[in-house]
Structure formats: structure tokens, C-alpha cells
Amino acid sequence: MATLGRVAKPGTDEVFALWGSSAADIWAVGENGLLLHWDGASWQLNQSPSSAAITGIWGSANDDIWAVDGFGHFLHFDGIAWRLSAAQNFGPLTSVWGRNASDVIALSGSSRMRFDGNEWSLLPRHPNDTPNYKIAFGNASLVWVGGNVPWSAYKAGGARPELGRWDGTALADNLEPTMAPQPIVITASSVEAGWGDSANDVWIALPGLMHWDGAQWTYSAIGGSSPVAALWGTPSDLWALTASGQIIDKSR
Numbered sequence: 001m002a003t004l005g006r007v008a009k010p011g012t013d014e015v016f017a018l019w020g021s022s023a024a025d026i027w028a029v030g031e032n033g034l035l036l037h038w039d040g041a042s043w044q045l046n047q048s049p050s051s052a053a054i055t056g057i058w059g060s061a062n063d064d065i066w067a068v069d070g071f072g073h074f075l076h077f078d079g080i081a082w083r084l085s086a087a088q089n090f091g092p093l094t095s096v097w098g099r100n101a102s103d104v105i106a107l108s109g110s111s112r113m114r115f116d117g118n119e120w121s122l123l124p125r126h127p128n129d130t131p132n133y134k135i136a137f138g139n140a141s142l143v144w145v146g147g148n149v150p151w152s153a154y155k156a157g158g159a160r161p162e163l164g165r166w167d168g169t170a171l172a173d174n175l176e177p178t179m180a181p182q183p184i185v186i187t188a189s190s191v192e193a194g195w196g197d198s199a200n201d202v203w204i205a206l207p208g209l210m211h212w213d214g215a216q217w218t219y220s221a222i223g224g225s226s227p228v229a230a231l232w233g234t235p236s237d238l239w240a241l242t243a244s245g246q247i248i249d250k251s252r
Contacts, residue, residue: 009036009043016055017095021062027077029054029067035082049084050075056095056106056136064101066115068093072108074120087120097136097143103168105143107133112145112164112171123166126173131162137194137231142167146176146191146204159189161206165199177210177217195231195238203231203238 009015013031020026024040033048048054052071059065063079070092074085091108098104102117110130112123133147143166151159163176176191193205200214207227209220226242233239 010045016053017057019057019059019065021059025062027057027059027065027067029057033069035067046082048075049073049082055093056097058097058104058136060098060101060104066096066098066104066106068096068106074106074115085120090120090122094134095136095145097138099138099140099143099166099168103143105136105145105166107136107145107147109133112166114166123171126162126164128174129162132190133162135191135194138196139198142196142199144194144196144202146194148190161189161191161204163191163194163204175212176204177206193228193231195233197233197235201235203233205229205231205240207243209240 013034015028015030015034017029018026026038028034028036028043031053033050033052033054035046035048035054036043037046050069050071050073052069052073054067054069054075057065057067065077067075069075072089072091072093074087075082076085090111090113093106093108096104096106104115106113106120109132110125112133113120114123129149131147131149133145135146136143138144145164145166147162148159149162161176164171164173165175190206191204192207194203196202202212204210205228209228210217211220228240229243230241231238
């Protein structure tokens with residue numbers, strides 16, 4: 001197993017999201033329009049067209065990368081420079097993920113937007129609730145969108161997680177677990193992180209870790225009692241970053 005170590009980065013702005021096409025092509029985004037690029041040897045600060053917090057990033061290739069920020073801007077990288085996309089402002093954006101270059105999903109509050117290769121437009125809203133979407137994740141076939149339904153919008157009272165899925169044609173909603181992770185005593189009020197290899201292999205953090213196998217959600221003890229802040233995986237491995245700074249590798 002490779003040894004993990006610290007790598008210096010320019011400045012002190014906090015990093016909120018990462019995406020890369022290879023070990024020598026990784027982007028980090030964060031506070032105050034932060035755009036950092038890793039070339040395999042060092043992090044380089046890139047000129048940013050935004051001064052807002054950049055909250056999400058995803059790309060179909062190293063010359064087709066989307067990022068979103070808290071001012072509602074869509075940022076696009078064409079392999080040469082980052083530019084603001086001429087898109088409608090849907091409000092502060094929280095995350096972005098895509099299936100391919102012509103099917104990209106972004107989130108803003110209770111709204112879900114789609115880029116079809118030409119323009120961004122709104123997808124249908126949740127049929128019953130008014131979720132607060134926080135995270136998009138997935139693979140080349142599916143995009144999952146997660147967050148929570150605030151107590152004021154939930155007719156039974158109390159906040160609860162919300163998980164939906166886009167398959168390129170239609171949205172499916174209310175896919176979240178209906179119970180809190182046990183035995184850890186955590187208020188399972190929001191999907192904070194996720195990873196999905198297929199429709200029958202999905203991991204989410206509530207912030208305790210849960211797994212969907214195509215039939216049911218089950219609690220995972222991986223990570224112990226520390227909330228999981230980020231997930232990344234492959235068909236054979238799952239990596240989890242906990243709020244206490246643990247980095248956990250689970251072979252599957």
C-alpha cells in the first residue's frame with residue numbers, strides 16, 4: 001500500500017472539493033475562488049474568474065471540467081483557461097457531477113439543473129418535498145443527488161435525509177434510508193457524502209456510513225463513531241475521510 005504524506009499547497013484558503021483525470025492532473029477548489037492544479041509534482045495556483053467559494057468540481061475529460069460556486073456561477077475549463085459559463089443564475093450552487101460531457105447535473109437549494117451539451121436548464125422538482133441538496137456523486141451511468149428535507153418542509157416533523165438519482169432520462173426520488181445508522185447515536189438528518197459504483201452498490205454518509213446493496217440499506221461500522229465527511233471508491237475499494245481526520249480504506 002502506498003504511503004500517504006503531506007504536500008504543500010499555495011495559500012491558506014480552505015479546499016472544498018477535488019477532481020482529477022489522472023495522478024498528474026488533479027484540481028482542488030475552495031474558498032475565495034480557489035483553483036489549484038496538481039501536475040504530478042506540485043500544486044499551482046490558477047487564475048480564477050470567481051471570487052466566491054467554489055463548492056464542487058467534475059469533468060468528463062481534462063479539457064472539459066465544470067465547477068460551481070456560491071454566487072451561482074458555472075465555471076468551465078476547456079484545457080486552456082477557466083471561464084464563467086454564460087448560464088442562467090439558479091442561486092448559490094453546492095455541487096456538480098456528470099454522466100458524460102452532454103449530461104451534467106448541478107445542485108442549488110431544492111433545484112437540480114442539467115447541462116445537455118449546449119445549455120443549463122432546470123430539471124423537475126422533487127414531487128413532494130422541498131429538499132436542501134448538498135452533494136452530487138456517481139459514475140458514467142448514474143448521478144445521485146443527496147441532502148436533507150428541513151424540518152419545516154417535512155410534514156411528519158423533523159429533518160430527514162433525501163437521496164435521488166438521475167439515469168440520463170428520468171429522476172427517481174425518496175431513495176434514502178428510513179432509519180438512522182445504529183448503534184451510533186447520530187441524528188441522521190442529511191446525506192453529507194456519497195459514492196456509487198452501480199444502482200446496487202451505493203454508499204452514503206448520514207454522517208454515519210450506510211450501504212445499499214440493491215435490496216436494503218445496512219449500517220457499516222467502518223469509521224467507528226466519527227462522522228464521515230467524504231467518500232471515494234472503485235469497484236474494489238472504498239476510501240472514507242472522517243471528521244476526525246481518519247483516512248480509511250475498505251476493500252470490498
